[in-house]
Amino acid sequence: MNPRKILVAQGGGPTAVINQSLVGVVLEARRHRGVELVYGARHGVRGIINEDLVDLTQETSHNLELVGATPAAALGSTRDKPDLAYCQEIFKVLQAHEIGQFYYIGGNDSSDTVRIVSEQAQAANYELRCIHIPKTIDNDLVGNDHTPGFPSAARFVAQAFAGANLDNAALPGVYVGVVMGRHAGFLTAASALGKKFADDGPHLIYVPERVFEIDKFLADVKATYERLGRCVIAVSEGIHDASGAPIIASLAKDLEHDAHGNVQLSGSGALADLLCEEIKAKLKIKRVRGDTFGYLQRSFIGCVSDVDQREAREVGEKAVQYAMWGGRDGSVAIQRTGTYSVDYDLLPLSAVAGKTRTMEDHFISACGTDVTDAFRLYLRPLLGSGMPDAFRLRPNPVAKVLNRG
Amino acid sequence: MNPRKILVAQGGGPTAVINQSLVGVVLEARRHRGVELVYGARHGVRGIINEDLVDLTQETSHNLELVGATPAAALGSTRDKPDLAYCQEIFKVLQAHEIGQFYYIGGNDSSDTVRIVSEQAQAANYELRCIHIPKTIDNDLVGNDHTPGFPSAARFVAQAFAGANLDNAALPGVYVGVVMGRHAGFLTAASALGKKFADDGPHLIYVPERVFEIDKFLADVKATYERLGRCVIAVSEGIHDASGAPIIASLAKDLEHDAHGNVQLSGSGALADLLCEEIKAKLKIKRVRGDTFGYLQRSFIGCVSDVDQREAREVGEKAVQYAMWGGRDGSVAIQRTGTYSVDYDLLPLSAVAGKTRTMEDHFISACGTDVTDAFRLYLRPLLGSGMPDAFRLRPNPVAKVLNRG
Known part of the structure; x- marks a missing residue:
């Protein structure tokens, strides 16, 4: 292996802390005597095939620290999901620039790209260390206790x-808040951590791990509204019927598909509006409001978990350490070792690539519309320090004089 | 005047700091020897006519401080806009409970309620001091430099x-973010304070103080997109055509009206979705996303301006001081006295009640889609301390080897 030149890129949806992982790679790599140049590719794999590269060795440590604390992807990102031919092009450029180590920060699509590029290099007998660095607000990478980006997005949702x-x-x-997460309900479930008092919302939580039935939904809302006079509902954008068809598909006129063949679920208020209309029409409740959290939840600049920041930085650092001393390609993974502490592991790329984790059954309550205490214990330490708290007045009713109300 | 019993209530949309004003009233009133009981009405004027009152004299100072730092209205709020008959009922209950001072925290509708109740008391020759305490994220009260609640919502939007x-x-x-504000564009304009570098978004800002023309909008977006390869747009929910008809009215099937006869603009993603569809259809841009900030922007628990907190507390305190020593009814107003400092004033109720302030011309740039430096200087100190900052990598391009891209 020739570690003189290394290349790092960022893929998929931006997060609040993905730049910490980038900075972790760059600063750790620059400490190594054998590393001569640290390149970054602009806009992920697309920047590689276009040779749109920047020299991160010429960036100051000071500015790198500031960029690390800034949300979204500083190098730019991409939604491209490379196939074999695309990966061959990536490999050609890496060869041409004599890259010895390739780091890709992203979700399970990105890990699959790393896997294919790794196989290309092996087939060509070219010494290339390929490391995938985890990142996704969906928390849907297998083999990880949780993924960088998720804790900060969960903090926003809570x-x-x-x-x-x-x-x-x-x-x-009635209030409906629609949360990101196509297949995994972790982020929607994080809404439960915003609850303090027994009668606080969210009163109902709908995750894609459970089949969504509109009649059951309406009955749940009706029961809560009759009990409390109000109802706060958290809904995953990925809710679907028994056949697996997204609920949003039943109303959207022009379904937009991305390069991966997925229906576009975010960037539209359609699902929240549909559910609100159903509640108004069927339950005759007048005040029904819906919000779609949309892009706010993944790169809001003022709502970042310090635990997430630290871990995102560490997975970048560990990636370089594994590349230097691990002797094999792989995907960096976070393992929980205490309440609360973590350690890192390097999983085989094939163990992570293209696989999707969903919420484990023991995190979802039997009724299907709430989380368990196990989930609360799992998530609470990830949200970080300084979580704001809500207080209420204690009841001290005044005796009526006119006997009204 | 009999200041032995006083009553305070909260009206209109919740804000991040309205509870500071409540706590300002309660703690300041409890310091006065002549004050025997401090009552609060649950859910604004509705709680008064229903005699749904709580005794705030039996609340600890400690808990009041914690409630003060909690967003939304701790006493509950209402959308009721009392007419003369309603105000007569309010007055009957105040009389029955021998209330000597009435404080109502709210926007211009609430100030109008205070004005009518004040007139009722005078007509009945009943000694009642009536004070309106300003609150609104829309920043649309006349006679005020700005209103409590606006700075924190502006901080969220920025x-x-x-x-x-x-x-x-x-x-x-292309990204479209729809911001609250029916008649006043202050909150939408606050998006400009999220800009740092010259090519940062929002690149286009649409406020209700200017007529919205869809063709001009599409031309603006096209020009920005061709120049930068992207476009971030801030749009007020209140944008309207030359006849004054809301843009959203042209698409919404079931327009919901509130008790004030206003079309419901919030709690729906319809406007953002409409604009996104127009851009996709007319400009043939593929990646177009819209978010409606909705309720997140007015009571997000983790995004509060400390300047706003302090001032909201002070307007409550000052209200009690004016009631005790001012000798007349009125509306507390914030006046700017330096960069940055404020003092308070007690305006006649008729000077504020039912009037709407909109953005002054010198705050809107000549092109109509940006703010002026005067607005930036006006808003910056209100956002408070600890505003997060964004940094980017400096350009250090790597020479191409394969001459791609």
Whole structure:
């Protein structure tokens, strides 16, 4: 292996902390005597095939630290999902620039790219160390306790629902908040961490790990509304019927598909609006409001978990350490070792690539619309320090004089 | 005047800091020897006519401080806009409970309620001090430099656009963010404070103070997209055509009206979706995404301006001081006295009640889709301390070897 030149890139949806992983790679690599140049590719694998590269060896440590603390992908990202031919092009460029180590920060699609490029290099007998660095707000990478980016997005969702619950208590009605997560309900379930008092919302949580039935949904909302005079609901954008068809597909006129063949679920308020209309029409409740958290939840600049920051930095650092001393390609994974502490592991690329983790059964309550205490214990330490707290007035009713109300 | 019993209530949309004003009233009133009981009405004026009152004299100072730091309305709020008959009922209950001072925290509808109740008391020769305490994220109260609640919502909007801009730079396309504000564009304009570098978004800002023309909008988006390869747009929910008809009205099937006769603009993703569809259809741009900030922007629990917190607390305190020593009814107003400092004033209720402030012309740039430096200087100190900052990598391109891209 020739570690003189290394290349790092970022793929998939931006997160609040993906730049920490980038900075972890760059600063750790620059400490190594054998490393001569650290390149970054602009806009992920697309930047590689276009030779759109930047020299990160010429960036100051100071600015790297500031960029690390900035959300979204500083190198730019891409939605391209390379096939074999695309990966061969990637490999050609890596060869031409005499790259000895390739680091790709991304989700399970990105890990699959790393796997294919790794196989190309082996087939060509070219010494290339290929390391995948985990990142996704969906928390859907197998083999990881959790993935960098998820804790900060979960912090946003928990805080958003804490506020939405207070708002809904002040002006009662039904509130629907739609949260990202196509297959995995982790981020939607994070809404439960915004709850403090027993009657706080979210009162109902719908994750894609359970079949969504509109009649059951309406009955749940009706029961909560009759009990509390209000109802706060967290819904995953990925909810689907028994056949697996997305609920949103039943109403969207022009379904947009991305390069991976997936229906576009985010960037539209359609699902929230549909559910609100159903509630108004069928339950005759007047005040029904829906919000789609959309892009706010993945790169809001003021809502970052410090635990997430640290771990995202460490997976970048560990990636370089594994590349230097691990002797094999792989995907860096986070393992929980205590309450709360973590260690890292290098999994085979094939163990992670293209696989999707969903919420484990023991995290979802039997009723299917709430999380378990096991999930609360799992998520709480990830949200980081300084989580805001909500307080309420204690009841001290005044005796009526006119006997009204 | 009999200041032995006082009553405070909260009206209109919740904000991040309205509870600070409540706590300002309660703690300041409890310091006064002549005050025997401090009552709160649950859910604003509705709680008064229903005699749904709580005794805030039996609440600990400690818990009041914690409630003060919690967003949304701790007493509950209401959308009721009392007419004369309603105000007569309010007055009957205040009389029955021998209330000597009435404090109502709210926007211009609430100030109008205070004005009518004040007139009722005078007509009945009943000694009642009536004070309106300003609150609204729309910043649309006349006679005020700004209103409590606006700075924290503006902080959310600025941070949201800072993040959305980074996200959009990482995965280029068109992004539309729809912001609250029916008549006043202040909150939408706050998006400009999320900008740092010259090519940062929001690149286009549409406020209700200017007529919205869809053809001009599409031409603006096209020009920006051709120049930068991307476009971030801030749009007020209140944008309207030359006749004053809301743009959203042209597409919404079932327009919902509130008790004030206003069309419901929030709680639906329809406007963002409509604009995105127009851009996709007319400009043939593929990646177009829209978010509606909805309720997140007014009571997000983790995004509060400390300046706003302090001022909201002070307007509550000052309200009690004016009631005790001012000798007349009125509306507390914030006046700017330095860069940055404020003082307070007690305006006649008729000077504020039912009036709507909109963005002054010198805050809107000549092109109509940006703010002026005067607006940036106006808003910056209100956002408070600890505003997160965004950094980017400096360009250090690597020479091409294969001459691709």
